[in-house]
Amino acid sequence: MSSILSKIPRWPRWNINGASSGTYGAQPSGAAGSADLHGLFGNQAVFRIGARRHVKLAILIAFTLNVAAVLWFVGPARDVVADIRVLVGNAERPPLFESYHENEVLLPQHNPDLPFPEGRDGKYLYWPDHIFEVGWNNVMQELMLNALVAYASNRSFVFYNYEWRLDGTKYSTYRGKLIPSQIPITALLSGAIAGQPYYTDPDAPRSVAESYFHKVCPNPKTWDKEEFNSLFDHEGSTETIVSQLVELLANETNCVQIPSMVFDWGVMGSPDRMLDIWPRFSASPILTEFRWSPLIESAFDTNHVFLRPLNASEPLFSTLPPQLPSAARYTPLPGLLALHVRRGDYLQHCVRLADWHSSYTAFNGFPQFPDQLRASVPHDAQGSERRALVRPHCWPTIAEIVQRAEEVRATPEGEGLVDVYVMTNGERGWVRELEAALRATRRWRTITSSRDLLLSYEQKFVAQAVDMLIGQRAQVMIGNGVRLHCFLAPCDRLMVWSSMSGQINLLRMANGFSPNSCRHW
Numbered sequence: 001m002s003s004i005l006s007k008i009p010r011w012p013r014w015n016i017n018g019a020s021s022g023t024y025g026a027q028p029s030g031a032a033g034s035a036d037l038h039g040l041f042g043n044q045a046v047f048r049i050g051a052r053r054h055v056k057l058a059i060l061i062a063f064t065l066n067v068a069a070v071l072w073f074v075g076p077a078r079d080v081v082a083d084i085r086v087l088v089g090n091a092e093r094p095p096l097f098e099s100y101h102e103n104e105v106l107l108p109q110h111n112p113d114l115p116f117p118e119g120r121d122g123k124y125l126y127w128p129d130h131i132f133e134v135g136w137n138n139v140m141q142e143l144m145l146n147a148l149v150a151y152a153s154n155r156s157f158v159f160y161n162y163e164w165r166l167d168g169t170k171y172s173t174y175r176g177k178l179i180p181s182q183i184p185i186t187a188l189l190s191g192a193i194a195g196q197p198y199y200t201d202p203d204a205p206r207s208v209a210e211s212y213f214h215k216v217c218p219n220p221k222t223w224d225k226e227e228f229n230s231l232f233d234h235e236g237s238t239e240t241i242v243s244q245l246v247e248l249l250a251n252e253t254n255c256v257q258i259p260s261m262v263f264d265w266g267v268m269g270s271p272d273r274m275l276d277i278w279p280r281f282s283a284s285p286i287l288t289e290f291r292w293s294p295l296i297e298s299a300f301d302t303n304h305v306f307l308r309p310l311n312a313s314e315p316l317f318s319t320l321p322p323q324l325p326s327a328a329r330y331t332p333l334p335g336l337l338a339l340h341v342r343r344g345d346y347l348q349h350c351v352r353l354a355d356w357h358s359s360y361t362a363f364n365g366f367p368q369f370p371d372q373l374r375a376s377v378p379h380d381a382q383g384s385e386r387r388a389l390v391r392p393h394c395w396p397t398i399a400e401i402v403q404r405a406e407e408v409r410a411t412p413e414g415e416g417l418v419d420v421y422v423m424t425n426g427e428r429g430w431v432r433e434l435e436a437a438l439r440a441t442r443r444w445r446t447i448t449s450s451r452d453l454l455l456s457y458e459q460k461f462v463a464q465a466v467d468m469l470i471g472q473r474a475q476v477m478i479g480n481g482v483r484l485h486c487f488l489a490p491c492d493r494l495m496v497w498s499s500m501s502g503q504i505n506l507l508r509m510a511n512g513f514s515p516n517s518c519r520h521w
Helices: 043-071 079-089 098-105 136-152 212-215 223-231 237-251 271-283 295-309 345-356 383-394 396-407 427-440 462-471 498-512
Strands: 125-127 156-159 171-174 177-180 253-257 335-341 419-424 446-449 473-480 518-520
Touching: 043 498, 125 136, 125 212, 136 156, 136 237, 136 271, 136 462, 136 498, 156 212, 212 396, 223 335, 237 271, 295 446, 335 396, 335 462, 335 498, 345 383, 396 427, 396 473, 419 462, 427 446, 462 473, 462 498, 473 498
Parallel strands: 125 156, 125 253, 335 419, 335 473, 419 446, 473 518
Antiparallel strands: 171 177
16 A cells, blocks of 8 residues: 555645536536545545545634634624634635636747747637537537637637636536636646647647737737628538638638637537548647646546556656657556446436437547447437437446446457546445446456545546546547437537547547547447
């Protein structure tokens, strides 16, 4: 135990409390945010790690209560009690990631005196009408396509925050939990999207922050939404849309502001409309130089010894050069099987998925993937029959999860699988039942889950990205490929279809993983 823990990099302010389950994709990612290591290392380890988080808060409360006892004789004690509530409330208040915002402002390309194609004479592309108040993966997939258009048109991409509310408030609430209203993109991503150089294309203009764009482009060119949508085939394939936008932007002024969302639910949810962009997309630095932020990579460095305890000598991300291509940075983790298991609110969605004849979401629909929904769910199946056929692909039971893991382990791509990591927002008790069922097969060396991750307080609020990095590198991943296509508002605003597995598979395919290692339930 001590030899393993000694390899964990030091990181301040561990988040050890259990996170409540909820929609797997909201900001306070319920998938990860606790460290309950009973299943691996016993109660003693839990106490040693868990005790340190609350020690300062306990001392603070104890001190305040003693002060209250004194003030009881000289003033109203209720004021002290109110102060205690404020102190406790402040201790649990979400982080605001101030240092990330500050560092974004200080990027070296934020200099109007730089020569073309940057500086005041450079060309910029800004998407103010981007998606918000949805899960991270829905934001990420649009962000990457917006950045692709900017790169293809030789313009600086204006990156933006992961936003929950746009009214200037610092905090929002989601399912009764306080969350930050804005998370800077650099807390989640690094690389060219987030302002780093294009190492394989050093002449390309670097991405910039919104504040700098407004400084150098006080009066950008824009269009009326209806007029803009008439300038390209809004119902076309993604490659068609990108090509038309690049052609349009070639003749426009330096500062351009796109007035409406281009890559909407219809594009994101349709393999038929999305996948023709793959040759362009996969060859671009948006993917070949893709990088997670240091905050996300440090969370992986902290936890990888629990995922693969006999492979603790793997180099830390912090020791790797920034120009290392994504495929060389995020190499496969031999022996690791990642399972993406949606729980929480997803059961009701599975019924709609069946009733609406929904297909796999775009990047879960690569034709090379061995698991295709059409093969197991006939299009003409209706009602309860269709629901029964769709349910195992969307909401597998514990027995079905165990069986599927065994099936995949028996394939050529599954040879050598010995460790399991479960990406889930399931309740802690359910996760332990699943772990016990997997352990009962005596096939697996270690079984860990999102609930076991050791995370700093900031990492708790970007924890879904940590899961994604693990799934991206697993030898094999079994994901939830289904999606929900909403026809009526406000369903489409709630974004109730899953995109996490699709984004992980996108990154796996971009880095050269075998399509046969990207499986579905």
